[in-house]
Each structure stands twice: as structure tokens, then as C-alpha cells.
Amino acid sequence: MLTLRELAEGEAGIVRRIALQGAIRRRVLDLGLIEGTKVVCLRKAPSGDPVIYFFRGTMIALRRADCGSIFVEGE
């Protein structure tokens, strides 16, 4: 299984497991990023961090460090 940070720009994946802890975990879940959500990696910042993802009709920027704890399955 991949993590979200391993998705290249334009690649998509289905969320399988969220291994984040604490406040960020709640926030991510509140955004509707749950198991089974399709996530597209849209664009990386010039430094490669943060990264814009597209899911549930919205563009959300997440930091690479957090993305490493979100496991996805390639489409």
C-alpha cells in the first residue's frame, strides 16, 4: 500500500487507512477524508510541500509529514 505522499501529481488513490493521531486526525475525518474516499493529487508546492489534494469536490492542502500517515490504494 502507498501513502498519500507517494502519489505523483495527477495520480489518484482510494484511502484505506488513516494512521494520523490527535487533532489532525479529527480534522481530516471532519473534511470527509475517510476510508474509501477517492483522492487526487493535484499539485505540489515549489518546495514539494505542502501538496494540494482534491476530494469530495474540494481542494485541500496538506503537509507531506501528515500525508505519510494516510494510506491509499492506487486506482
Place this chain on the structure above:
Amino acid sequence: MSVRTVALCGNPNVGKSTLFNALTGQNQHTGNWPGKTVELAQGSYEYKGKAYELVDLPGTYSLASSSKEEEVAAQFIELGEAVCTVVVCDATCLERTLHLALQVLSLTQRVVVCVNLMNEARREGIELDIAALQRELGVLTVATSADAREGIAALCEAVRTVCDGFAPPRKREESLPDAEQNARRIALRAEQIAGAVTVNGADAKRKFTQKLDAVLLHRRFGYLVMLLLLMAVFWLTIAGANYPSMGLQWCFDRLGDLLWRGARALGLPTILCRALLDGVYATVGRVVSVMLPPMAIFFPLFTVLEDFGYLPRVAFLLDHPYQRAGACGKQSLTACMGFGCNCVGVIGCRIIDSPRERFIAILTNAFVPCNGRFPGLIFLITMSGFSSFLGAGMLTACVVLAVLMTLLASKLLSKTLLKGESSSFILELPPYRRPRIGQILLRSLRERTGIVLLRALVWAAPAGLIIWLLANIELSGMNLLQHAAQILNSPAMLIGLNGAVLLAFILGSPANELVLPILMIILTHSSGFIAGDSAAMREILLQNGWTWQLSLCTIVFFLFHWPCTTTLMTIKKETRSRKWTAWGFLLPTAFGIVLCALLAGLLRLL
């Protein structure tokens, strides 16, 4: 007649504030960035003979109380403060905004769901079945386009119905005891509802936004584009502000002459006339004519970028450096607000969730030059004879330096006083929206320019009197200003300034836009403000042995010194601590002193 309290809640960027304005007529600021509304704005309106008090809850994504705003919103709804809660959803992004609606529905049934931005959704080819949505949710649901004032009457009617005691037939959305399970349930339920009521879906990838992002957030050119945009804003401000400034000063001078004549005709005592006209009136006139034109250009331009949706992109581009400084990427947003006014920036720091990072953002906000300092900086840069284009470049360099110092100060703070690592960061990037130029002009003039100007005036009037007194009380052949400047001369020399400049900074503490006018008074030994445009000011400086080295140090000190008194009071209010307020004063001051001393030493070596 009892007043019916109605709460208004919704995600950031759903046009909640526009709706609030449309209902209450009270113009409150609306912005296209997440978490803008931080204080509970209230407004009232009447509908069919009943009075309604509308409370604008902070824009939140959820009621899970992980941030200050969410806590406020959740408490307000849970405690049943309102007879009716209006949840605003975004028609262009329904599924996403239904999350909050479903959360609210699990707390109370006295809800009206308002699907806003319908006109924008139509433009994007999105079609929603509002009747089906009402059936799914089981509460009254209305469609609105607040900016075009569409559907406002229907919304008022729905609110009235709920306040009159209409009870929805369906039971409330269930709430699972486990918060995580609940979040999952809500996500799935929102997906199901949105799927059921969407007749025509959005162009999922939002082509226009994608194309524009490809340029504005480009790997290599993103930063360059950002700098160019910033430069363009400054260039327009500098190039456009000069003539209106001169015109205004001319008007104030003529009016001053008339007032003098009037006062003489009335036979008022000369000393009183001089204190009021040479002191208070001249200061006020000076502040208005120096400040108003740049602000009237800068704020609308800035609001255009904000309304357009560019500012969250700035946060996206700049998150990495802020993260490395142990701070939050959203700090770049509060810094952006700081360009307008540091008080606004300090208040805006509430959008930062982690208290540690919020304090860093508050303490370093004064590192970016506010609008009160811009005219002074612009004058000091242009007096060196640069063209407006080169001048804009120099000003941009100042801003870049300010941002670098912000990062350095943030890094220092997160290594010492506010130890810690950068926490998580989630930022929503709204789709680009066509800025509403008419509204922007009105809004930025009335709300930003108006408020800042009013505040400056409140300070300028008494400061004018005090300065006049200092300039007119003589001791052994010199007025008090001269004495003070002389005393300050040797410490000022250490940091490459002179006594007069340092004294102007000290006396200008109430409002930074006073610094240069005060300096003119001190240098000319005059008893009051002297009329004159920037060419005359330049002449005065040159006559007093002004050098480019002195200019350079003054520019640096202008960028980094203590925040104005209003900002300090705001810091006190936001941190609720004297200690942190003191740090808010000391930090930029220390930076200014060190930088100026280094620069002065370097210049002496050359």
C-alpha cells in the same frame, strides 16, 4: 415585541457574510479565505412586524471544537441561544458543506438550510434539486444568491416559520457517541444526499481554477508571479497616490486659511487658535492627505486579490518556509492582513489553531509594514530620485526583507520562548471567483480605509496638540522638541539615525503615519505642521544634512520598531498577558536596533 435570535453558521467561503449583509444591511467585511469571521458580528432586521437579531457565528468546517471558532459556534448552537439556526451551504460544493449542516441537525431541529451561491453554481453548470434536498434533510431548505439578493425573502419566510414554532416532521439526524464514527457517518450521509439531489454535477476538476493554478502556483515561477503581483500592487499605489495627496493637502491648506480668517473674525484668543489650527487641525489634515490616497488604492487592490481567492494560495506557497521556522503557514495570511493594518493582522491570528503558533504570529505581525508605514517608506524611497518603477522594486525588497525577518523572528521564538515543532496544517483552496469590483470598492473604502483612517484621526488629534505644545514651549532659546532631539542624538547615532528621527519615531507611536510630519516640525524648528508636498519635504531634509545612509537606516527602522499603540493594545487583548505584550514591543524593537546598528557600522566602514 420580543426579539428573535437567529444564528447564522456555515463553512468559510460560502458567502455567509454577504448573506448577513443582505439580511441586516449592516455592512460587515466578507473575505475569500478560510476562517475570516472571528468575532460574533450581530445585526438586526425586521420581517413581517417581528424583530430578528442575527448572530454571525464564526465560519467553521465542523463543530468538533478543535479550534477557538468551532468551540464558539458549537456552544452557541448547543446551548440553544438561538430560536432558529440558519446553516449556509455552498451550491458549488454541496457535499462538502453538508457536513456542517448534518452536524447542526444532530444538535437541533430548529434549522433552516440555506443553499447559497446558486448563481455561481448555475454559471458552472451545476443543477440542484432543492425540493429533494428539503425532503432528504427534513427541514426547510431555501436557495439563495446573496450577492445578487436572490432568495432573501424566501429565507426570511423560512426563518419566520421556524421561529413561529414550525416543527419538522422528521426526527433529528442521529448522533453516534463515538466522534470518529460520527464523522464517518456524516461523510457518507453527505455523499449520499449530495448524490441524490445533484441533477447536474460540477465540472469536477474545476478547469478554470486548475489552469490558473498552473500559472499562479507554478513550480518555478509561482514565487516570481507572487512577487510581481505584489510589486504591481505597490506600483499602482505609489504611482497613483501622489497627485491626489497633493490635491488634498492643497484643499486642507485653503480650508485652514478660511478657518484662520473665521477665528480672527470671531475674535478668539490667538493662543487657542494656534493650538487648535496649527496643532490639531494641521496634524489631522496632514495625516489624512498623506494616508488617504494610498489607502484608497491599496485596500481595494488587496481586497480584489482576497476576493479572487489568491490569498490562500499565498499561504500555500509560503507554508514551507513558515513550517521550517516552526510556525504555521496561515501566518502568511495574517502577515498579509498586517500589510493593511497590524491590528487587523493581530486579530486575524485567531485563524491559527495551535496556541503556540498563534502567539508567534501575533508577536511577529508588526514585522510587516502596515499601511501607516507605507507612505513614509514610499516617500523615503522616492526622495532618493528613483522612478516609480524602481521605487516599487525597492519597496518590494523592503517587503521581502520584512518577511525574511518575520521568519527569522518566528524561528527564534520557536527555539526559545515558544518552543515547539510546527504542527499540522490544513488549508482549503477555494476555487477562483470573479471579484465583485463594485462591492469591493465600496467595502474596502468604507470598512478598511474608513476604519483605519478614523482610528488614525482619533490618535492624530490629541497627538497634534501635544506636539504643538512641545514645539511651542521654549526653554533657554530652544523648544522642547529640540531639547529632546539633542538628548536623543547620541543613542540615535549608534543605530545610524539622529536625535530628530528617533524623537519622531517616539512621538509617532500613536500612529506611524505621524512620524514624517513630526520630523518636519522638529527639523524646521517650526511651531506647527508646515504645508508642502513631498518635493518640499525632500528640500527640508536635504537642507538638514540628510544623507542616503541616514535614509537607509531610517527605512530599516521604519520597518522594524515598536508596534503602534493601537496594535500593542490589540496584542494585550488577544494574548491577555502583559508579558507577551511586552515581548510584542521588544521583539521588533530589538530587531530594528540590531539591524540598524549593523547597517550603520557597515556604512561607516565603506
